[in-house]
Amino acid sequence: MYRVMLIDDETSARRLLQESIDWKALDMEIVGEAASGIEAINIIDELLPDIIFVDINMPFMNGIEFTKLATERYKELMIIILTAHDDFEYARQCIRLPVVDYMLKPIVRQDVLDVLTGVKEKLDAKKPKDPEKGAEIAASAIDQICQYLQENFTDSQINLASVAQQFGFSASYLSRKFKQEKGKSFVEFLMECRMERAIELAGTNAKMFCTAGDVGIPDPNYFGRCFKKYTGISYSEYVSKLHQG
Amino acid sequence: MAKVFLTPKVNKGNTRKTLQKTIVALVGILIGLFIVLFAISTFIIGKKSNDEFKKQTAETAVNNAVYTLEGSLTNYNYLTRLLMVNERIVEYLKAEEPTRDQIYEARHGIYEIQNLYSYIDSVYIFRNDGEYVGTERAVYEIDMESEEKDHILEAFGSTVITINGNGMIIKSDEEPLLTLARAVYDINSQKLIGMLFMNVSGQFFEDALIKTSKEDLCIMDRNGVILCGNKELAEYVGLIESKEMTFDEIELGGTRKILAATEGFEPLLVLAACGTTTRTISLSFWIAIFIPFTAFILVITLFYLFLKANIARPIGQLTEAMEQTKSSGWLKKLDARMPDNELGELSESYNSLIEYLNELFNQQIENEKLIQKVEMRVLQEQIKPHFLYNTLETISYMAVQEKAENTHDALEILGNFYRNFLNNGNREITLKRELRITQDYLSLQKLRYGEAFTDCYEIEEETLDCMIPKLILQPLVENAIYHGIRPKGEEGVIRIRTFRQQEDLHIQVYDTGVGMDEEQIQLALAKQTGDSKDPGFGLAGTIHRIRFFCNDPDAVRIRSERGEFTEIEIVIPKVWRNREENSHV
Numbered sequence: 001m002y003r004v005m006l007i008d009d010e011t012s013a014r015r016l017l018q019e020s021i022d023w024k025a026l027d028m029e030i031v032g033e034a035a036s037g038i039e040a041i042n043i044i045d046e047l048l049p050d051i052i053f054v055d056i057n058m059p060f061m062n063g064i065e066f067t068k069l070a071t072e073r074y075k076e077l078m079i080i081i082l083t084a085h086d087d088f089e090y091a092r093q094c095i096r097l098p099v100v101d102y103m104l105k106p107i108v109r110q111d112v113l114d115v116l117t118g119v120k121e122k123l124d125a126k127k128p129k130d131p132e133k134g135a136e137i138a139a140s141a142i143d144q145i146c147q148y149l150q151e152n153f154t155d156s157q158i159n160l161a162s163v164a165q166q167f168g169f170s171a172s173y174l175s176r177k178f179k180q181e182k183g184k185s186f187v188e189f190l191m192e193c194r195m196e197r198a199i200e201l202a203g204t205n206a207k208m209f210c211t212a213g214d215v216g217i218p219d220p221n222y223f224g225r226c227f228k229k230y231t232g233i234s235y236s237e238y239v240s241k242l243h244q245g
Numbered sequence: 246m247a248k249v250f251l252t253p254k255v256n257k258g259n260t261r262k263t264l265q266k267t268i269v270a271l272v273g274i275l276i277g278l279f280i281v282l283f284a285i286s287t288f289i290i291g292k293k294s295n296d297e298f299k300k301q302t303a304e305t306a307v308n309n310a311v312y313t314l315e316g317s318l319t320n321y322n323y324l325t326r327l328l329m330v331n332e333r334i335v336e337y338l339k340a341e342e343p344t345r346d347q348i349y350e351a352r353h354g355i356y357e358i359q360n361l362y363s364y365i366d367s368v369y370i371f372r373n374d375g376e377y378v379g380t381e382r383a384v385y386e387i388d389m390e391s392e393e394k395d396h397i398l399e400a401f402g403s404t405v406i407t408i409n410g411n412g413m414i415i416k417s418d419e420e421p422l423l424t425l426a427r428a429v430y431d432i433n434s435q436k437l438i439g440m441l442f443m444n445v446s447g448q449f450f451e452d453a454l455i456k457t458s459k460e461d462l463c464i465m466d467r468n469g470v471i472l473c474g475n476k477e478l479a480e481y482v483g484l485i486e487s488k489e490m491t492f493d494e495i496e497l498g499g500t501r502k503i504l505a506a507t508e509g510f511e512p513l514l515v516l517a518a519c520g521t522t523t524r525t526i527s528l529s530f531w532i533a534i535f536i537p538f539t540a541f542i543l544v545i546t547l548f549y550l551f552l553k554a555n556i557a558r559p560i561g562q563l564t565e566a567m568e569q570t571k572s573s574g575w576l577k578k579l580d581a582r583m584p585d586n587e588l589g590e591l592s593e594s595y596n597s598l599i600e601y602l603n604e605l606f607n608q609q610i611e612n613e614k615l616i617q618k619v620e621m622r623v624l625q626e627q628i629k630p631h632f633l634y635n636t637l638e639t640i641s642y643m644a645v646q647e648k649a650e651n652t653h654d655a656l657e658i659l660g661n662f663y664r665n666f667l668n669n670g671n672r673e674i675t676l677k678r679e680l681r682i683t684q685d686y687l688s689l690q691k692l693r694y695g696e697a698f699t700d701c702y703e704i705e706e707e708t709l710d711c712m713i714p715k716l717i718l719q720p721l722v723e724n725a726i727y728h729g730i731r732p733k734g735e736e737g738v739i740r741i742r743t744f745r746q747q748e749d750l751h752i753q754v755y756d757t758g759v760g761m762d763e764e765q766i767q768l769a770l771a772k773q774t775g776d777s778k779d780p781g782f783g784l785a786g787t788i789h790r791i792r793f794f795c796n797d798p799d800a801v802r803i804r805s806e807r808g809e810f811t812e813i814e815i816v817i818p819k820v821w822r823n824r825e826e827n828s829h830v
Contacts, residue, residue: 220734
C-alpha cells in the first residue's frame with residue numbers, strides 16, 4: 001500500500017478526490033490531509049506519505065513553496081500539483097521543481113487515474129529502501145535537539161525531517177530515539193513548545209492570528225485546531241476566560 | 246500610409262559625430278598640420294639663410310680687417326725703410342763713438358719720420374754695441390737678450406712683425422703694441438750696423454678696425470697675445486690652421502654667433518663673429534613660400550566646400566528627413582531633393598522601401614481586422630455561454646430529481662452568478678445588480694469554505710438604481726475574504742452598506758479580518774496600474790478602475806485597525822445630479 005496525502009484549502013476538493021478514485025484498486029490509501037502548506041509540514045513526519053496531491057493557491061505557504069521544502073527533505077516523494085489556475089507563471093515555476101505532474105482543476109478522473117498508474121509503476125520499480133543508517137544518537141544529542149527546538153520553534157518551516165537533516169541523523173531513527181529518551185514524540189515536543197508559548201501570549205490578550213504567527217504556525221486555522229487539541233478549549237474561549245478570571 | 250511606433254531611441258544626435266563635423270574636423274586637422282610643417286620648414290630655411298648671411302658678414306669683416314691691416318702695415322713698413330736709410334740715423338749707427346750731436350741728430354731724424362704718421366708709439370734704433378736712441382712716450386722695458394733678437398737678425402733686414410716684439414718690449418701700461426723690427430745693414434759694405442724697432446699703438450687698430458666694425462673682431466697672434474678687439478674670441482685661436490677661412494658656430498655673450506677666422510697677415514690672426522643680422526628673409530623667399538601656402542589652403546577649402554555641397558549636405562538632409570519620419574511615426578516618403586548620384590538612388594530606395602512597408606502594414610491591418618472580427622464572434626459566444634447555462638439547467642433538473650436540494654441551490658446560484666457576471670459586456674450596471682453578483686459570489690464562497698463568515702447588508706432603497714462600474718464590489722469582498730477573514734482563522738463578518746450623502750453615492754465594504762497597516766493601505770492606494778502577476782491586483786486594480794470612473798483620486802478611502810477590521814469606502818460623486826440631468830434631457 002502506497003501512502004497518499006492530500007493538501008488543499010478546500011475541504012470539498014479533498015473530499016472529491018478521496019471519493020472519486022478507487023484507491024484500494026490502485027493499492028493506495030489516503031493517510032491524511034492538510035488544509036495548508038503549514039499544516040502539511042507539521043504532520044508530514046508522522047504520515048510519511050509516498051504520494052502527495054497539492055494545490056498551488058493556498059494561504060500562508062503555497063503549493064510551490066511546500067513542494068520545494070518537502071522535496072528537499074523527502075527525496076523519494078512523488079508530488080502531483082493540482083490547480084485551478086491555468087497560469088503560465090505557475091507552470092514555469094513547477095517545471096523547475098521535481099514534481100511528477102501538473103494537473104488542472106476541475107479534475108477528470110481518468111486523467112488522475114493515468115497519472116497515478118504512472119506513479120505506481122515508478123514506485124514499484126524502486127528498490128525497497130534500505131533502512132537508513134544514520135549516526136548513533138546519544139542521549140546528549142537528544143537534549144541538544146530539545147534545546148534547539150526550544151530556541152527555534154518560531155521557525156514555521158522546522159519539522160522532524162529538517163532537524164534530522166541538520167544534525168545528520170536519520171529521521172526515523174531520531175523519531176524512535178527521541179520518544180525513547182523523552183517519553184513523547186518529536187512532533188509532540190515541538191507542539192508543546194509552541195503551545196506553551198501560545199498560552200503565554202494568550203495571557204497578553206494577543207489576537208489569535210498574531211499568536212499563531214509568533215509561535216511558528218502562521219496558519220491560524222490549523223493553529224486554532226492545535227490549540228484546542230492541546231488545551232481542550234478554543235483560543236478565543238481561553239482568552240475570554242482569562243479575562244473573566 | 247501606416248502609423249508605426251518606431252523604437253523610440255534616445256536621441257543620439259548630440260553625441261553622434263555627423264559627417265559634416267567629421268569633415269570640418271579633418272580639414273581643420275589638415276590645415277593645422279600644414280601650418281605646423283610650414284612653420285618648421287620656414288624656421289629651418291630662415292635659420293640656414295640667416296647663418297649663411299652671418300657667415301658672409303663675418304667673412305667680410307675678417308677680409309676687411311685683413312685688407313686694412315695689409316694696407317696700414319705696408320705704410321708702416323715703408324716708414325721703417327725710411328728710417329733705415331735716413332742719413333742721420335745711419336751716421337749714428339756707423340759712428341765709432343757717437344757724439345752728442347750725432348745722437349741728437351739721430352733722434353731728430355726719427356722724429357721727422359715718426360711724425361709723418363700718428364699712432365706710432367715709439368721707435369728704437371740700437372747700435373751693435375747696445376747703445377740706442379729712441380723716442381718714447383712712456384716707460385718701456387726692452388729685453389735685448391730675448392731669442393726674438395735672433396729671429397730679427399735671421400730675417401736679414403726684412404721686417405719682422407710681432408705683437409709686443411714677442412715679449413721683447415713691454416709698455417708700462419701694458420697697452421699692446423705692434424712691433425715692426427728690422428736688422429739695419431750698411432748699404433755699401435752690407436755689414437750689420439744695428440737694429441730698428443717701430444712700435445705701433447694697438448689703439449690704432451682699435452680705432453681703425455674694431456670701432457668701425459659692427460661685428461665682434463679680434464686681432465692676435467698665435468701665442469694668444471691680443472692686439473686689439475674682443476678678448477673673448479681669443480679662445481678660438483686654435484681653429485685657425487692656415488690662410489684658409491675657418492668658420493664655426495660659437496656662443497658669445499649669450500648669443501649664438503658665426504665665427505670667421507683666418508691668418509690675416511703673418512703673424513696676425515683675425516677673428517670675427519657675427520650674431521645679429523639686420524637683414525630679414527628676402528621678399529622673394531616669402532613670396533615663394535606664401536604662394537604654395539595660399540594654394541594649399543585654397544585647395545583644402547575648395548575640397549571642403551565640395552564635400553559639404555555634394556556629400557555632407559545631401560546626407561544631412563536625408564538624415565533629417567528620415568529623423569522626421571521616425572519621430573512623427575508615419576512612414577512617409579522623403580521629399581528632400583537629392584543630387585542625381587548614389588545619394589539620389591539611396592533616397593529613392595528608401596522611398597520604395599517605405600512604399601513597400603506601407604503596403605505590408607495595410608495588408609497586415611486588413612488581416613488583423615479580419616482576425617479580430619472572427620475572434621469577436623468567438624468571444625461573444627463565450628460571453629453568452631448558452632451551452633453552459635443549458636447544461637447547468639439539465640444538471641439542476643437531475644439534482645431535483647435525485648432530491649439533492651443543496652446541489653440544486655448551488656447550481657442555481659452559479660448559473661445566476663455567471664449570467665450577471667458576464668452581462669452582455671456592459672461596463673456599467675445598477676447597484677442592485679452588482680449587489681446580486683456579490684451576494685451570489687459570497688454564497689458560492691460559503692459553499693467552498695463552509696460558514697467561515699456571515700454577510701450582512703445595509704442598503705438604502707434609493708441607491709439601488711444608481712449606475713456604477715461593473716464588478717467593483719465583487720473584487721472588494723473577494724479581497725475581504727482572502728486577505729481579511731481567512732488569514733485570521735476566526736469566523737468573520739462582511740458588511741456592505743450603501744447610502745446617499747448629498748449628491749454622492751457611498752458604498753462601504755466592511756470586514757472583521759486581520760486589517761491592514763498604514764503601509765499596506767498606502768501601497769494599495771498608491772498603485773497606478775495593476776499587474777496581473779501581483780497578488781494585490783484585485784484590490785489595487787479595482788481601486789484604479791473606480792478612480793478612473795469617478796475621475797477623482799479620492800474616490801476610494803480605506804480605514805482599518807490591525808486585527809480588528811477593514812473598511813473600504815467608495816464615493817461616487819454627483820450621482821443624483823447626473824441622474825436628474827439625464828432625466829431632463
